[in-house]
Amino acid sequence: MKTVINNYIREGMFPNIWCPGCGNGIVLGAIIRAIDDLNWDKDKIVAVSGIGCSSRITGYVDFCTMNTTHGRALPFATGIKMANPDLKVIVVMGDGDCSAIGGNHFIHAARRNIDLTAIIINNMIYGMTGGQYSPLTPTGKFGSTAPYGNIDQSFDLCELAIAAGASYVARGTVYNPRQSTSLIKNALDKKGFSVVEIISDCPVSYGKMNKMKSPVDMLKWIKDITVSKKVWEGLSPDEKKEKYAIGEFLSKDRPDYTELYEEIIKKAQERGGNK
Amino acid sequence: MNNLKKKKNIKLLQGNEACAEGALLAGVKFFAGYPITPSSEIAENMARKLPKIGGKFIQMEDEIASMAAVIGASIAGLKSLTATSGPGMCLKQENLGFAIINEIPCVVVNAQRGGPSTGLPTKPSQGDMMQARWGTHGDHPIIALAPSTVNEILTLTIKAFNFSEKYRTPVILLLDEVIAHMREKVEIPAPENIEVINRKKPTVPPEEYLPFKPDEDGVPPMANFGEGYRYHITGLIHNYKGLPTSNSQEIDAFIRRLHNKIQKNIKDIIIYEKYSLDDAKIALIAYGSVARAAERTVKLAREEGLKVGLLKLLTIWPFPFEEVNRLAQQVDLIIVPEMNLGQIVLEAERAAQGKCRVVPYGRVDGELINPIEILGKIWEEIRK
Numbered sequence: 277m278k279t280v281i282n283n284y285i286r287e288g289m290f291p292n293i294w295c296p297g298c299g300n301g302i303v304l305g306a307i308i309r310a311i312d313d314l315n316w317d318k319d320k321i322v323a324v325s326g327i328g329c330s331s332r333i334t335g336y337v338d339f340c341t342m343n344t345t346h347g348r349a350l351p352f353a354t355g356i357k358m359a360n361p362d363l364k365v366i367v368v369m370g371d372g373d374c375s376a377i378g379g380n381h382f383i384h385a386a387r388r389n390i391d392l393t394a395i396i397i398n399n400m401i402y403g404m405t406g407g408q409y410s411p412l413t414p415t416g417k418f419g420s421t422a423p424y425g426n427i428d429q430s431f432d433l434c435e436l437a438i439a440a441g442a443s444y445v446a447r448g449t450v451y452n453p454r455q456s457t458s459l460i461k462n463a464l465d466k467k468g469f470s471v472v473e474i475i476s477d478c479p480v481s482y483g484k485m486n487k488m489k490s491p492v493d494m495l496k497w498i499k500d501i502t503v504s505k506k507v508w509e510g511l512s513p514d515e516k517k518e519k520y521a522i523g524e525f526l527s528k529d530r531p532d533y534t535e536l537y538e539e540i541i542k543k544a545q546e547r548g549g550n551k
Numbered sequence: 552m553n554n555l556k557k558k559k560n561i562k563l564l565q566g567n568e569a570c571a572e573g574a575l576l577a578g579v580k581f582f583a584g585y586p587i588t589p590s591s592e593i594a595e596n597m598a599r600k601l602p603k604i605g606g607k608f609i610q611m612e613d614e615i616a617s618m619a620a621v622i623g624a625s626i627a628g629l630k631s632l633t634a635t636s637g638p639g640m641c642l643k644q645e646n647l648g649f650a651i652i653n654e655i656p657c658v659v660v661n662a663q664r665g666g667p668s669t670g671l672p673t674k675p676s677q678g679d680m681m682q683a684r685w686g687t688h689g690d691h692p693i694i695a696l697a698p699s700t701v702n703e704i705l706t707l708t709i710k711a712f713n714f715s716e717k718y719r720t721p722v723i724l725l726l727d728e729v730i731a732h733m734r735e736k737v738e739i740p741a742p743e744n745i746e747v748i749n750r751k752k753p754t755v756p757p758e759e760y761l762p763f764k765p766d767e768d769g770v771p772p773m774a775n776f777g778e779g780y781r782y783h784i785t786g787l788i789h790n791y792k793g794l795p796t797s798n799s800q801e802i803d804a805f806i807r808r809l810h811n812k813i814q815k816n817i818k819d820i821i822i823y824e825k826y827s828l829d830d831a832k833i834a835l836i837a838y839g840s841v842a843r844a845a846e847r848t849v850k851l852a853r854e855e856g857l858k859v860g861l862l863k864l865l866t867i868w869p870f871p872f873e874e875v876n877r878l879a880q881q882v883d884l885i886i887v888p889e890m891n892l893g894q895i896v897l898e899a900e901r902a903a904q905g906k907c908r909v910v911p912y913g914r915v916d917g918e919l920i921n922p923i924e925i926l927g928k929i930w931e932e933i934r935k
Contacts, residue, residue, distance in 0.1 A: 289794065318781060327786075335785070345649050352623040353623060354609070355621060355626075356627045358607045360627040380613065537607060543602070545605075
C-alpha cells in the first residue's frame with residue numbers, strides 16, 4: 277500500500293537498520309507527515325544528522341541529506357543555512373548525540389536563534405553502541421555502563437533550550453504520534469531555532485536493562501511517565517521528578533540569525549571602502 | 552595610444568591580511584572560525600570584508616564547529632575558509648576527515664605556533680608538518696602548501712582554493728607565526744590576471760546524477776545542496792550514490808580513488824623553487840619562514856666558495872618525492888633546516904633513497920632559524 281510516506285523516502289534503502297520495536301520509524305513518519313502538511317519543495321529541504329541510530333533517518337528521506345559526525349549536526353546545519361537561507365534545514369539527533377558530545381553546539385545554536393529545526397529522539401540511552409547511559413538517562417535507571425544504577429542527574433533538554441534562547445520548544449512522544457506530528461509541523465513552520473524532543477523507546481537496550489523487554493512495555497511506560505503541560509503544572513515537586521511534561525512549552529518571535537546577518541551585509545555595504 | 556600604465560596595486564600587508572586578500576581574490580564567500588593566536592587577524596579581516604561582498608562570516612563556539620560550518624557552507628555552494636593555530640588545528644581534525652571522505656572543497660589555515668598543547672602562542676614553529684599529513688585518522692590523502700613570504704601567502708591562498716575546487720579536497724595552508732605576523736610589500740594582482748577555478752557541476756539531470764561517481768580525472772562533479780539534485784552525504788564509506796557500503800570492492804575502489812585523484816595530478820599540485828642548484832654539491836631543503844633564512848645562507852656560502860643551493864618547497868603534501876630524489880643524485884649532502892626536531896627531513900631522507908647524506912638541523916626554542924647558523928651547520932658537516 278502506497279501512502280504519503282512513499283513520496284518522501286528512498287525506497288531502495290529499506291528495510292531500515294533499526295531493531296524491531298524501535299521508535300525511530302514513528303518519528304520518521306511524524307517528520308514526513310509534518311513536511312507533507314506544509315507542502316514544502318523537496319529540492320529545498322536539507323536534513324542533517326549526527327551519529328547514532330536516530331541519525332540514520334537522513335539516509336531514508338529523499339531530500340538533500342547529510343549524516344555528519346557525532347554531535348556536530350548543528351554546526352554543519354548552521355553553515356548550510358548561513359550559506360543559503362532559502363533552504364529549510366532540519367536536524368535530527370539522538371539524546372547522547374545532542375546533549376553530551378553536541379551539548380555546546382546545541383546551546384549556541386539556540387543562543388543564536390538560527391532558523392533550524394532540531395528534532396531530538398530521546399530514547400534515554402546510547403542505542404547503537406550497546407546501551408550506555410546518556411545525559412538524558414533518568415537517575416536510578418540502568419545502562420551497560422551504569423550496571424549499579426545511574427547516579428547522574430539528567431538534563432531537561434526543553435528547559436535548556438528555553439534558557440539558551442530558542443524560539444520554539446516542545447516535547448512529544450512516540451506513544452502520541454499525532455501530537456508529535458503537529459509539534460514538529462509547528463517547529464518547522466517557526467522562524468528561528470526550534471526544538472522538539474520526542475521521547476522514544478529502545479526495547480533492545482534501555483528496555484532490556486530496565487525491566488521492559490517488549491516494545492509494548494516500553495510504550496506503556498512512556499504513556500505512564502508523561503503528562504500534559506497543564507497537568508504537569510499542577511504537580512508537586514516530588515511528583516514532577518517522576519514525570520515528563522509533553523506539549524508546546526514556548527513559541528515566541530525573535531529575529532533569526534540569518535535575518536540579522538542580512539542587516540550586517542547592508543551596514544557593511546553602506547559603509548563602503550575596502551577597510 | 553594610451554601610454555598610461557595601469558597603476559600597480561601595491562600594499563604593505565601583514566601575512567594574515569594577505570591570506571584574507573588572497574581568499575577574497577579566489578572567491579571566498581564564507582568564513583567560520585574561533586579566535587586563536589597567531590591566526591585571529593584572518594578572522595578579523597574576513598568579518599570586516601565578507602559582508603561587503605555579500606559573503607558571510609560567523610564566529611562559532613569552537614574550532615570543531617567552525618570546521619563543520621565551513622563544510623556545510625561549501626556543500627551549500629560557497630567557497631569556504633577557516634583559520635586557526637596548533638590547539639585549534641587539533642580540534643579541526645575530526646571534521647577535516649569528513650571533508651576528505653566527502654570530497655568537500657575548503658581551505659584550512661594553520662598559523663603554526665610552538666607546541667605541544669598551549670605551547671608557545673606567540674612564537675613560530677614548524678611542528679605541525681606531520682599533523683598536516685596525518686592529523687585526522689584513517690588512510691587519507693591531503694594537499695598542504697607552505698608559503699615563505701607575505702606575497703606567497705596571497706598567491707598560495709588562491710592556489711589552495713583552486714586545488715580544493717579542482718580536486719574536491721580540503722587544502723591546508725601552513726603558515727607560521729613569523730610570516731603570519733610580518734609585514735611585506737605585496738603586489739595585489741588584478742582580478743583579470745588571476746586564475747580562479749570553480750568546482751565541476753554535474754552535466755546530467757538529477758535523476759541520472761551519481762554524486763560520487765568520478766569522471767576520468769578521478770573527481771566526481773559536485774552538485775550544491777538546493778540546486779535540485781537530492782542526494783546523501785555521509786561520513787561512512789559510500790558508493791557512487793553516496794549511500795553507505797560494506798562491499799569490500801567498493802570500499803577498496805573508493806579509498807584508492809581518494810588517493811589517486813591527488814597522486815595522478817602531482818605535476819599540477821607540487822610547487823617548488825630552486826636557488827643556485829645547477830652546480831650545487833650541497834643542497835638545503837627548506838619551507839616557510841626558514842626558507843627565507845636558507846636563501847640568505849646560499850648567498851653567504853657562495854661568497855665563501857661553497858657550492859650550496861636551495862630547494863624551497865611550496866607544496867609540502869604530497870611530498871615532492873621525484874624532485875628530491877633527483878637532487879640526491881646530484882649533490883653529496885642535503886641539509887633540512889626546520890623549526891622542529893626532524894619532520895620533513897624524514898621525507899627527504901626517504902626520497903633520497905640513500906643516494907646522498909641527508910641531515911636535519913632543528914631549532915625548537917621559539918626562535919627563527921637564522922642564516923648564519925645554517926652556514927655553521929654546513930661547515931660542521933663539511934668538516935666531519
